[in-house]
Amino acid sequence: MIKGSRIAHKNKIRNTIILQQDQSDCGVACLLSLINYYGGESSLEKLRELSGTSRQGTTLLGLFQAANQTGFTAQGNEADIEALIKHKEPLILHVLMEDRLQHYVVCYGYKDGKFTIGDPAKGMTSLSKEELEQIWKSKACLTLTPNENFIEAKTTKANKKQWFINLLKEDKRLISFSLLLGIGIAVLGMAMAVFSQKLIDDILPSKDVTKLITGIALVAFLLLVRVLFTALRDYFLIRQTKDFNNRIIDSFYTALLHLPKPFFDTRKIGELVARLNDTQRVQRVIRSVVGNVVINALVTIVSLGFLFYYSWQTGVIASISLPFYFLLIYSFNNAIIRAQKEVMQGYAYSESNYITSMQGIATIKNHNRQSIFKKVNQLIYGSYQDKVFDLGKLNVRLSVFSGIFSVLFLMGILIYTSLQVYSGSMQLGELMAVLGIAGSLLPSVASLA
Numbered sequence: 479m480i481k482g483s484r485i486a487h488k489n490k491i492r493n494t495i496i497l498q499q500d501q502s503d504c505g506v507a508c509l510l511s512l513i514n515y516y517g518g519e520s521s522l523e524k525l526r527e528l529s530g531t532s533r534q535g536t537t538l539l540g541l542f543q544a545a546n547q548t549g550f551t552a553q554g555n556e557a558d559i560e561a562l563i564k565h566k567e568p569l570i571l572h573v574l575m576e577d578r579l580q581h582y583v584v585c586y587g588y589k590d591g592k593f594t595i596g597d598p599a600k601g602m603t604s605l606s607k608e609e610l611e612q613i614w615k616s617k618a619c620l621t622l623t624p625n626e627n628f629i630e631a632k633t634t635k636a637n638k639k640q641w642f643i644n645l646l647k648e649d650k651r652l653i654s655f656s657l658l659l660g661i662g663i664a665v666l667g668m669a670m671a672v673f674s675q676k677l678i679d680d681i682l683p684s685k686d687v688t689k690l691i692t693g694i695a696l697v698a699f700l701l702l703v704r705v706l707f708t709a710l711r712d713y714f715l716i717r718q719t720k721d722f723n724n725r726i727i728d729s730f731y732t733a734l735l736h737l738p739k740p741f742f743d744t745r746k747i748g749e750l751v752a753r754l755n756d757t758q759r760v761q762r763v764i765r766s767v768v769g770n771v772v773i774n775a776l777v778t779i780v781s782l783g784f785l786f787y788y789s790w791q792t793g794v795i796a797s798i799s800l801p802f803y804f805l806l807i808y809s810f811n812n813a814i815i816r817a818q819k820e821v822m823q824g825y826a827y828s829e830s831n832y833i834t835s836m837q838g839i840a841t842i843k844n845h846n847r848q849s850i851f852k853k854v855n856q857l858i859y860g861s862y863q864d865k866v867f868d869l870g871k872l873n874v875r876l877s878v879f880s881g882i883f884s885v886l887f888l889m890g891i892l893i894y895t896s897l898q899v900y901s902g903s904m905q906l907g908e909l910m911a912v913l914g915i916a917g918s919l920l921p922s923v924a925s926l927a
Contacts, residue, residue: 498598505536505582507598519631549628563588572618659711664776666704671914673697678907774922817869824862
């Protein structure tokens with residue numbers, strides 16, 4: 479039991495540690511790690527502003543002020559190793575790396591002769607008394623205890639959700655029309671599966687040409703209506719995209735202009751430009767929710783309904799199997815979201831580096847520092863590409879696991895329905911319809927996860 483709680487505690491630490499994006503970010507990364515550890519939510523950008531972080535880094539006084547403004551009761555202290563062992567709560571230590579580089583780390587406690595350390599440059603590590611003594615020369619530390627002003631992540635998320643809803647209020651009618659059209663698109667998507675069943679089991683065996691022509695004309699009409707609905711939905715979404723982007727850029731830029739001058743002293747132009755471009759990502763999320771999530775949910779419900787109609791047994795098989803498929807894909811969500819955030823941060827930092835370099839090109843050339851900036855760019859852009867590669871590897875793993883599950887699911891449906899055809903419980907056309915519907919279910923469930 480004790481061992482299990484220790485493992486859970488270490489996992490909590492590992493999952494809440496924030497790595498620094500820049501050499502100057504170690505202090506605010508430690509503070510953000512503790513905010514996450516206690517169940518709160520913030521960002522490096524906000525903490526940089528509150529702490530007065532410059533390109534040289536953050537002072538302990540700056541961290542003290544930022545901690546007090548984010549819901550902690552903070553206190554600067556001088557202590558020794560024995561005091562750290564007795565202190566049971568996480569705290570920030572000021573250390574000296576390689577006897578010359580000032581740095582901050584989080585000390586989470588002392589167990590089994592080792593201090594658990596959260597290093598924003600490396601992640602979670604363990605240090606002995608001697609190893610910590612060697613780098614903790616200043617004996618300076620910052621203790622933090624959440625107080626009544628500490629805001630938990632769920633409250634912050636609720637506020638963000640309300641902000642998001644307020645942004646969309648003006649688009650209520652356009653989004654409502656898009657959702658209604660999505661319902662029509664989902665229902666009409668079943669037309670081909672139903673027609674194929676009727677064609678094989680009824681129309682072709684009857685050799686009735688009139689019935690064949692009527693059936694083809696009807697299904698063609700329904701598919702054309704589906705095309706029309708899709709075009710109308712896309713038009714409404716394009717209009718909503720234009721109006722939304724104008725509003726959010728206006729809101730962001732107005733807020734940016736009213737920020738105090740010190741904010742811009744600690745930011746690179748490229749970083750601000752990258753944040754402006756992030757509005758396109760927000761819009762893609764809205765488009766995905768309105769255009770895809772709702773339709774996929776409806777397709778899943780309608781498809782399951784048709785499976786139960788053709789064969790309640792296959793409906794039961796699908797109802798039992800699909801939740802496992804959903805959970806399989808959903809289990810990758812947190813890792814993919816983290817990787818996507820890192821890609822976005824890497825992109826912002828890379829773009830910032832390009833713009834800053836071009837703005838200072840005269841100085842670079844006058845001092846003949848092209849080779850240095852070339853190496854810096856290789857490191858920054860290489861780090862960005864590494865993050866893109868890591869995200870790609872996650873997607874490959876997900877596609878392999880989901881692909882294996884899809885094959886097993888479809889083969890199970892095929893075997894069972896084939897046996898039903900052999901026993902006379904199901905007709906051949908119904909088998910084709912069931913296979914078509916089962917095949918369309920998997921992509922819809924994957925998109926929902």
